[in-house]
Structure formats: C-alpha cells, structure tokens
Amino acid sequence: MNKKIKLLIASLVGTSIVLSGCGSQEKVSEKKVETQTAPAESNSGEVIAPHKDLNQEPVPLKIERISENEVNVEMTSQITDIEIDKGFIYKAWTFNGEAPGPLIIVNEGDTINFTMKNMDPAIPHSMDFHAVHAAPSKDFIDVMPNETGTFTYPANKPGVFMYHCATPPVLTHIANGMHGTIIVKPKNGYPNDNEIDREFVIIQNEWYKYNDLDDMTNGVPSQVVFSTKALKEGDRNTNGDTFTLKDEPLLAKVGDRIRLYVNNVGPNEVSSFHVIGTIFDDVYIDGNPYNHMQGLQTVMLPASGGVVVEFTVTKEGTYPFVTHQFNHATKGAVGNIKVTADGKDDGSAVGGH
Numbered sequence: 001m002n003k004k005i006k007l008l009i010a011s012l013v014g015t016s017i018v019l020s021g022c023g024s025q026e027k028v029s030e031k032k033v034e035t036q037t038a039p040a041e042s043n044s045g046e047v048i049a050p051h052k053d054l055n056q057e058p059v060p061l062k063i064e065r066i067s068e069n070e071v072n073v074e075m076t077s078q079i080t081d082i083e084i085d086k087g088f089i090y091k092a093w094t095f096n097g098e099a100p101g102p103l104i105i106v107n108e109g110d111t112i113n114f115t116m117k118n119m120d121p122a123i124p125h126s127m128d129f130h131a132v133h134a135a136p137s138k139d140f141i142d143v144m145p146n147e148t149g150t151f152t153y154p155a156n157k158p159g160v161f162m163y164h165c166a167t168p169p170v171l172t173h174i175a176n177g178m179h180g181t182i183i184v185k186p187k188n189g190y191p192n193d194n195e196i197d198r199e200f201v202i203i204q205n206e207w208y209k210y211n212d213l214d215d216m217t218n219g220v221p222s223q224v225v226f227s228t229k230a231l232k233e234g235d236r237n238t239n240g241d242t243f244t245l246k247d248e249p250l251l252a253k254v255g256d257r258i259r260l261y262v263n264n265v266g267p268n269e270v271s272s273f274h275v276i277g278t279i280f281d282d283v284y285i286d287g288n289p290y291n292h293m294q295g296l297q298t299v300m301l302p303a304s305g306g307v308v309v310e311f312t313v314t315k316e317g318t319y320p321f322v323t324h325q326f327n328h329a330t331k332g333a334v335g336n337i338k339v340t341a342d343g344k345d346d347g348s349a350v351g352g353h
Helices: 003-013 170-175 213-218 326-330
Strands: 062-067 070-085 088-095 104-107 110-118 148-155 159-164 179-185 198-207 223-229 250-253 257-266 271-275 280-285 292-296 299-301 306-312 317-323 334-340
Touching: 070 104, 070 223, 104 110, 159 170, 159 257, 159 306, 170 213, 179 198, 179 257, 198 271, 223 334, 257 271, 257 299, 271 306, 280 299, 299 306, 317 326
Parallel strands: 070 110, 104 179, 198 257, 250 334
Antiparallel strands: 062 070, 070 088, 110 148, 159 179, 198 223, 257 306, 271 299, 271 317, 280 292, 280 306, 317 334
C-alpha cells in the first residue's frame, strides 16, 4: 500500500460519522427512526463517504471442527447498523454484523485456522484473539478492504477471553464495535459441570460519540450496555444495547444453579459485575478452573477481563445483573434474570433498576 492510500485511510478513521438505517441482531425493525433520545444526540457525527449508505446484512459465523484438535473459524469485518438505545442507530464497525461479535467456542488444545473476510470497502481490519499464542506482527496484521486473510494459532489455555480488531488506532476500531468473546472450554471441564441447570454468556461494552477518537480517549461513555450471546443453537443472541435484556429477561426456575460466562470488552472501563439477590458460590477468574474462588458478592473485571460465576436462585422474582459502578448502570448496564416456578415467562412485570 502506498503512502497516499495510507493517509487516506488514516483520515477516514479519524473522521466523525452520521447515523443512519436501523436494525439489531435479534430483532430487526423496518420502521423509520424518526427521533433520537438525548443520549443518541450526543453520539451524532458525519458519515465517511464509503459508509454513508452502507448497511451490510449480518453474515453468520462459520465454525467447523475438522479434527479432534483442529477447528476452522471464518468471520467477516463489516459495517452494519445496530440499535444501541431505543430509537438510536449506530453505524457500527462489526464482526459478522454483530456488536459484540458472535461467540466463538473452541476446546483447550485446539489449533485455530482463522480466516477473516474484510467486507469494509474503505478501512483495513484485523483480529487479536486474547486466547492464543501468536506473533502479533505476523498473526494480527491488517486485512485490506475487500480482501481475505488466513492465520493459524493454538488455544492452549482455558477461559473466557476477549477478541478485537487490532488495527491502529485500536481504540477507534474497538469502540466502534469490533469486539467479542471467545470461550476456550477446559479439557477436564469445571468441577460443578453436572450441577449446572442453565448457563448464559453476558458481555459488557461501552459506546462513545460515533467514531470520535478524542471522545473515546478523553471522554466518558454515553452508553454502557450488556448483551447475551448464544452458547448453542436456539439460545438468545443480542447486540450490546440499553434495553433488550431489561425488557426481555433471561429465564430460570426456582432452585436452578446458574453459570454465567462474563466478559468485559470495554474498551476503557472496568466492570464491577454483580447479580442482585444472590451470592456467587463459585468463581473462576478469567474462566480458568485453576483460578477458583468462593462466596464473592462482586467480581472486578478489567477491560478485556473474563470470569465464570455460578450461583443458585432460591425464590421466584427478578434478579438484575449490573455493574455495581452505578453511574454505568444508569447508562444502561442492567439486565434481568426472571425466575419462575417452572422456568417459563409467567407474563408478570419485570422490576427495574
């Protein structure tokens, strides 16, 4: 790539962007967004020309096990509209049209053959897996617009790890939506596997003024949000927004032992993860079975940090999960687990925080 093209790309990345279109991974609304809330207005900006009318349909993650210890993973980098607050659409830089990107699950000891197709017509993107041993200068390099790159690396440690775009400026790419979670399942499992009744993935992320590197660097997030990602076919799969997991809670029944795989993908803020109404019986920091703790009320997760927590719900009702940094909970980082006698939604109102 010559210097002129590099300078053009740098200027595009540093430019603010306007919001347009609509949609989310779980529910795609076809109605025109007519108004924006106050938080939405704080994110407005101008769209760079190659993205202005671009809203690429989400592309499903391709993951295929080709042997006992080898897996092929194919992803896209693309521009897709995400509804991050009610009535507010963010033209996100995404993996596979989701923000956070799709959940990747592999086994401890797997070799990952990773392919990324860059569908963005203007900007290079890349992939940094926190779960692997790699040479960043060779394995996390840029894939140019409309090109494809393939890389291979081992995943030798179990846990709950972040992945993200590593193209400079890295903060711009992550904060615009290019982040997600990869779970490396322990070879021998977790000690309580046979006691778990329900398990969910919870991801926390932040949103800033759209494509504004100064705000991402020096400002505070306008929204702090949760999403859930599907562990298996048929599970819930949402984007990071302020409302979905409040309005449509995760479901459990009285007496269930619940396991949460939690990842704070940031990019900047820590998460003080807490489930209101219970105590974490067992906690595995970064999701590694060797990092075992018991009886915690709150788990501190640095930006990129992961954890597995297990707890039991003993009564019917709504159990909010939050970051106990309540300035961030006020900005959206609240979700609900609804517990009923039979584990089904009984139609009762969900309490809020």
